[in-house]
Amino acid sequence: MSDPDELHEECGVLGLWSPEPLPVxxxxxxxxxxxxxxxxxxxxxxxxxxxxxVIEKDLGLVTQVFxxxxxxxxxxxxxxxxxxHTRYSTTGSNLRFNAQxxxxxxxxxxxxxxxxGNFVNALQIRQELLEHGAVFQTTNDTEVMINLIARYAxxxxxxxxxxAMRELTGGFSVVLMDRHTVLALRDxxxxxxxxxxxxxNGGWVFAxxxxxxxxxxxxxxxxxxPGELVWVEQNQQPPLSPLVGxxxxxxGGVQAELRSMQVLEPRPTPCAFEWIYFARADAQLxxxxxxxxRIRMGERLAREAPAQADVVVPVPDSGIGAAIGYSRASGxxxxxxxxxxxxxxxxxxxxxxxxxxxxxxxxxxxxxxVAGKRVVLxxxxxxxxxxxxxxxxxxxxxxxxxxxxxxxxxxxxxPCYYGIDTAARKELVASTHSVxxxxxxxxxxxxxxxxxxxxxxxxxxxxCLACFNGQYPAGQPEEEVRKEALETEGASIP
Numbered sequence: 001m002s003d004p005d006e007l008h009e010e011c012g013v014l015g016l017w018s019p020e021p022l023p024v025x026x027x028x029x030x031x032x033x034x035x036x037x038x039x040x041x042x043x044x045x046x047x048x049x050x051x052x053x054v055i056e057k058d059l060g061l062v063t064q065v066f067x068x069x070x071x072x073x074x075x076x077x078x079x080x081x082x083x084x085h086t087r088y089s090t091t092g093s094n095l096r097f098n099a100q101x102x103x104x105x106x107x108x109x110x111x112x113x114x115x116x117g118n119f120v121n122a123l124q125i126r127q128e129l130l131e132h133g134a135v136f137q138t139t140n141d142t143e144v145m146i147n148l149i150a151r152y153a154x155x156x157x158x159x160x161x162x163x164a165m166r167e168l169t170g171g172f173s174v175v176l177m178d179r180h181t182v183l184a185l186r187d188x189x190x191x192x193x194x195x196x197x198x199x200x201n202g203g204w205v206f207a208x209x210x211x212x213x214x215x216x217x218x219x220x221x222x223x224x225x226p227g228e229l230v231w232v233e234q235n236q237q238p239p240l241s242p243l244v245g246x247x248x249x250x251x252g253g254v255q256a257e258l259r260s261m262q263v264l265e266p267r268p269t270p271c272a273f274e275w276i277y278f279a280r281a282d283a284q285l286x287x288x289x290x291x292x293x294r295i296r297m298g299e300r301l302a303r304e305a306p307a308q309a310d311v312v313v314p315v316p317d318s319g320i321g322a323a324i325g326y327s328r329a330s331g332x333x334x335x336x337x338x339x340x341x342x343x344x345x346x347x348x349x350x351x352x353x354x355x356x357x358x359x360x361x362x363x364x365x366x367x368x369x370v371a372g373k374r375v376v377l378x379x380x381x382x383x384x385x386x387x388x389x390x391x392x393x394x395x396x397x398x399x400x401x402x403x404x405x406x407x408x409x410x411x412x413x414x415p416c417y418y419g420i421d422t423a424a425r426k427e428l429v430a431s432t433h434s435v436x437x438x439x440x441x442x443x444x445x446x447x448x449x450x451x452x453x454x455x456x457x458x459x460x461x462x463x464c465l466a467c468f469n470g471q472y473p474a475g476q477p478e479e480e481v482r483k484e485a486l487e488t489e490g491a492s493i494p
Contacts, residue, residue: 269464300450314334
């Protein structure tokens with residue numbers, strides 16, 4: 001089971017279209033390896049050659065799901081497009097039927113979809129669809145969008161997708177395909193990331209983060225803009241309007257336009273936690289590097305909350321960038337005082353207190369670098385506080401004389417409705433405890449969090465800070481909902 005004191009993003013999404021046959025399944029599998037950190041509960045790939053469409057998905061990591069037998073089934077002749085997904089559940093339980101891509105038969109043929117984020121009005125729209133005879137096979141909100149698109153039988157796929165975008169609220173990035181094309185879209189606030197890459201043969205790739213493009217041999221082109229819908233269209237008929245085209249030329253003179261429609265008014269407020277924690281350190285999102293931002297967070301944190309100490313120690317891996325910045329700004333030496341077991345992976349341990357304590361020890365061990373030292377421990381966030389307390393205890397057992405905890409984000413006081421699996425508000429330690437009370441709970445000598453202005457300055461652009469201040473730029477449900485909420489609404493489960 002996943003650690004209840006860690007934040008988890010919902011998903012990584014991936015799409016590929018080529019003007020000629022390619023080993024699409026193998027390229028998508030490579031790309032999903034680069035997005036594995038965005039979801040470890042399930043993985044899936046859908047491929048097509050213009051005639052056949054095949055989906056393989058299951059619970060587990062990419063390496064566990066895509067064994068040789070599954071890959072062989074995905075390697076259909078002349079495949080030239082497909083989408084992929086890695087999942088962490090935030091709406092809908094971690095069950096096999098919730099794994100993505102999801103598919104549906106419609107008047108537009110078979111559609112498949114992969115989604116990162118949450119639709120905050122999914123419950124309401126789903127109920128309306130049920131009243132009009134829709135049948136749901138899963139309990140996640142992604143199926144709401146694909147049913148909404150399929151419902152608009154008189155519209156073509158692009159127009160139906162644009163209409164669905166206008167009806168849905170929340171934070172989301174989506175890749176969608178039929179047998180012939182791939183579409184990609186982003187919510188008007190750009191809460192969840194999505195980037196565009198170009199293959200050497202004139203094909204196109206869409207991914208949650210740029211490292212997936214690199215692994216697939218694609219060159220980064222740009223981010224999908226907030227509120228934008230893009231899709232690949234061969235030069236066979238006049239494009240729709242209003243559109244903007246970017247051309248890629250394939251082998252043999254085949255041309256494909258990357259078409260674009262600005263469906264929603266852009267109001268950029270991407271999720272701050274993409275830079276604080278979620279995105280890979282080598283990613284650049286909306287023109288802002290994640291590693292550089294984390295270093296700036298640490299530098300600002302050192303100015304806001306200095307400490308008298310001998311060594312700066314990160315909680316690996318997400319605290320490394322901020323710890324480097326804290327060390328640089330404070331002049332206190334940086335060292336790895338915690339060793340992370342690279343083979344611990346996802347450990348399924350019964351949730352007793354004793355076993356949770358052992359799980360922390362399985363993943364982390366203190367090094368001799370902290371013995372006899374006053375330690376500044378740098379981490380990205382505190383959710384419930386239980387893991388932080390166990391890490392402080394590990395350092396003390398290893399001989400640390402003082403432990404000063406510094407967090408490179410503000411206190412998390414509110415739940416996220418845009419694709420982060422935070423606890424219910426009553427379970428968030430900062431929503432019911434002061435900073436001093438949290439310090440006492442985790443057993444630290446001092447505790448400080450980075451301020452909201454500090455986060456904004458470090459990232460250098462507009463960001464969503466809803467989990468810190470309760471201001472939800474992309475809307476919110478009428479009441480706090482849990483990720484299993486759709487399971488009580490009459491879903492038809494196979």
